[in-house]
Amino acid sequence: MSQWSSLLKLTGVHQDQVLGLYSHDLLPMEVRQYLAPWIESQDWKQGAKDCSLANVQFQNLLEHLDTQYSRFTQEQDMLQKHNLRRFKLTIQNQYQAKPQKLAELIRDVLRHEKQILLQAQEAQNQPGAPAPASMEVGEHWEIEQRVKEVKEKMQLLEQEVKFLEDQQETFHFKYNNFQVIVTARVNASDELLKTKRTELQEQLNELDKKRKEVLDQVKMLLGLCETLVVFLQKELNDWHIRQKLFCIGAPTNTCLTKLESWVTRSVEVLFQLRRLLLLLAELPLSISYELDPLKTDPPILEKRLLEMLCCLLKISFVVDKQPIMAYPCRRPLVLKTSTQFSVGARLLVNLPKLKNSMKVSYSIDKDPPNMKGYRGFNVLGPQPKALEDFQGQGLMVEYKHLTLKDKRIGPGGKGGKGANDGALSVLEELHIITFTTQFDYQGLKLDLEAATLPFVVISNISQFVGAWASVLWFNLLSSDPKDLTFFSKTPDAPWLLLADALSWQFSFTTKRGLNSDQLNMLEKKLCGTTPRQDSSVPWSKFAKENMPRLTFTFWTWFDATLNLVKQHLEDIWNDGHVMGFLSRSKEESLLDTKMEGTFLLRFSESIAEGGITFSWVEYQENGSPKICSVHPYTKRELSFIPLTEIIRNYQLLVQENIPENPLKYLYPNIPKDQAFGQYYEHRIEMTLEYQKYLKRKLIMVSERQDDAQDSIGPGTPQHNEVDVNSLIENLYMDQSTDQPTSQELDRYMMNADSDPMMSFTDAGIYAECFGDLQ
Structure with missing residues (x-):
């Protein structure tokens, strides 16, 4: 299958990369399509070096364009004719005098195509791993090519050494025969001896030349191996960095399969080369002469090889x-x-x-x-x-x-550290x-x-949360992976770097990271209300000092919020229904122009254990918007009732204590049931035994607290918090009332068994409704 045919089969992000590669007019995609076989058959790499070859390729390209233009003329395809003619005129104007530049352009395009195909192949082999960046794939392709090159050069060198051995054996045989003739002087004239001696000298010269050629090839291969080891060192260093970031949630690839393949093959080549050098060092034992290169060069080359081999082996563990x-x-x-x-x-x-x-x-x-x-x-x-x-x-x-x-041992043991002992x-x-x-x-x-x-x-x-903050800070900022004194001189974290790390905490724990709006809110908490482009965050402000007017640190609050999402809100968080990190001022600006009943979900900023609240907009008689927020729910309440059920059945007491649900549209305008319907608990049919009781359900009810309502002017939004810490009982005598869920029955029976006098106000459950036994 041709390279272009393989590219056309790509999908998803790899297809987007192909489209991005041909988003410019340097080489239009239609030209690449129609001339694919010819383009892939040319040696553009050599053309970029050889001006005469590049000129031939340029003229052939023009001829192929003319041929394709004739086909479009016969097919009366005016659009393609126009595009092809424009491309031909463009390259004639730009590359007629410098065809090597065009060869370089096509060479680079083909190389990038190979990189995309390699990336797609790696993603297919590792479906669970994220696709590496295009630059990383380019480096991987380069390493793979170099490994293949040294492997091929090694095979050629082995053949040359074998040829050298045969050549030396031939010379050795003829030299011994000559010695016999000289010793016996049987039927040998002086002229014949002179001729034989001349032949032997020529063969010795050839042998010397071959030895030098082999040593030159060894030196060249060592140079290639040294460059390859440098590439492998860099890749291993990059892998260590990726592993550091992966440990704190970064979506990066830490698979070692490719690296192991490259290192193993490189080590095999180096050991093969070492064996050949030892063999070359033995050849002078049979035949040697003055200035014999095999008596001086192999030890030096072997020392150079061992240094390289030891370096590669040490970093491979x-x-x-x-x-x-x-x-x-x-x-x-x-x-x-x-x-x-x-x-x-x-x-x-x-x-x-x-x-x-x-x-x-x-x-x-x-x-x-x-x-x-x-x-x-x-x-x-x-x-x-x-x-x-x-x-x-x-x-x-x-x-x-x-x-x-x-x-x-000594004061350094458990509990031995003082607060101010340094x-x-x-x-x-x-x-x-x-x-x-x-x-x-x-x-x-x-x-x-x-x-x-x-x-x-x-x-x-209980120390785990603080310890994880230390791990995150070290892995994000330390340049020395063995610096155990890092926190004696803790550096500040650039906000742009820290923002990524905070987002990783969510994307690693759930399926959704933090967007720019959510990160902006966190940035203002850590860097002030007017952060700069180069804002940084001190370690103490991140995890050691309490936030202003609060009794807990930023990290304590952030990690607790993350745990709340993971344990109770993950599905709706992954769906993007939780706005999350949002200030009250931003909340008001979003809601005060929306339809009545529009609400959003945001995290509480004042609860150390993490909380979530919903805020909605309603309009007063004078037309001014009023923003209402319910007291935040924590894991305590959400352990009894899912947030989706709270939103579904939430009641607000209005005039004459008539309850109604003020939540109608999830911001910006999604009907509530459309957004959360798939997570509603399904009702079950009542058995005859349970039908002896009045039907009931668990709901959340708030009493409105209207203070100074009349003082609000038209168009001015008011932020009003409603209290959920009141218990209100409603008896549902209507048999058409929603049936209780199996989960509700189980929760109630479990709680009743453990504590018959349980207060649902204390447990965070409101409006637990019962009727008399029929």
Whole structure:
């Protein structure tokens, strides 16, 4: 299948990339379509270097355009004729005198096409992983090509060395024969000996030339390998950065399959080259001469190769699974003492002979910082363990049941840190686990080491939220993955960077991140009401100091809100029905021009445990809008009644205590039942046993609190909060009343069994309605 045919089969984001590639007029898509076979058959890479070839390609392109133009003329396709003629005139004006530029253009377009196809192939092989950026795919394509190139050069070099061996054996055989003739001088004239000696000299010259050619090829291959190792180093560094960000929720690809393939193939080439150098170093033992290059060059080249090989092997041992507890909180890099956690390491050199032969050991805080009060820990668990090939996924070792135990030595033990003793808090103290193993292959022995990212150790689960803030801050801002003193000089976070991290917390926990409006509201909380483009956030303001006029920090409130969404609001959050982070002033500006009954959902700014409220607009007799908000619901209320049921059955007492539901349209104008109908609880038919009772349902009821209503002028929105902390009983005698759900019955029976005198006001449940037993 041609490259163009494969591109036409792409869908989704990859199809968009193809369209973006041809969004300019440099090479119209219709030209690429009609001339696809010819375009793909040309060596545009060489044409960009060779002016004469580029000129031939340019003239051939014009001829193909003329041929296609004739076809459109016969088909009377005026539009295509016009487009083709315009393209021909354009390239004649721009590239007639410099056809190499056109060759470069087409070469680059074809290269970008290959990058898109490679990206699509990787996405297909890893359906759960996000598609990497086009630049990343371009680099991957470049590495893949270089790996293939050194592999091919290695095969050619092996053939050349084999030819050199044969050539040396031939010379050796003729030289021995000549020695026999010289010694015996049987039927050999001086002229014949002179001729034989001349032939041997010529063959020796050829042998010397071949040895130098082989060594030149070795040097060239070493140069290619050095460049490849630099590429692999950069890719591994990028992978470490991606892993750091992935640990705090970034949607990035941390798959090691490609990297393992590149590293393994590169190491194989280097070991092959090492064997050839050892072989070349042995050839002078049979035949040597003055200024023989094989007596001086191979040791130098082997030393250069070993440096490169050791560098690649050392960076190929990585921690691919960062420390994480199985429960109660599934976030990495926060560990609790006496609670099991897992961690894993991986060797990216996947050679069969290494399987089960390399033992891995671990230690914690190998080089602890010289800091006052720094705690010491022991890691309890099995060791050492061997690297194994887990289901063909690579050479890995995983420890699943490790635990940390506090050494409790001196004042640095648990509870030994004072508030003003100069030591870091427990939540700012970082620790590292280091894995060690020995690589032993084909006579090369090398100690390898890999370290985890710094993690925080807590002794109580209540410290988890603060510890996660430390992990987020470190992974976002630290440039040194082993800097255990990071929080002794904590840097500020640029808002643009921190905004991404806050959005990742939502996109990783749910399916929806934060939009620009939501982030703007959070920016004003952290950076002031008039943030600048280069605004930054201090660590203390983010997680240590209480927000103005409140008794909790920004991070405490943000994380609690995130947990509220995950536990009780995830479906409607993913649907985009929760406006979420929204200030009251912004809320008023959005609602005061909408239809009466329009409402929106936003998070409370004043509840530490996280809360959500709905606000709606209604119009007074004088035509002025009034914004009403219900007292926020927390996880306490939402554990009993889903927010969608609260919205569905919410009642507001109006004149003469007649209840009505003021919520009609979800902002901007979506009918309430259309937005939330799919989440309403389904009613069940009553059994004969339950029909002995009057029917009931759970609803939320608020009493209106109108203060100074008459003082509001026309057109001025009023923000009025209604109270939900009042209990009101309604008896539903009408048999057509909605049936209770099975969930409502179960909740009520469970609560009644546990506490017959339960107050539904205290539990956050309002209007629990009963009738007398029939």
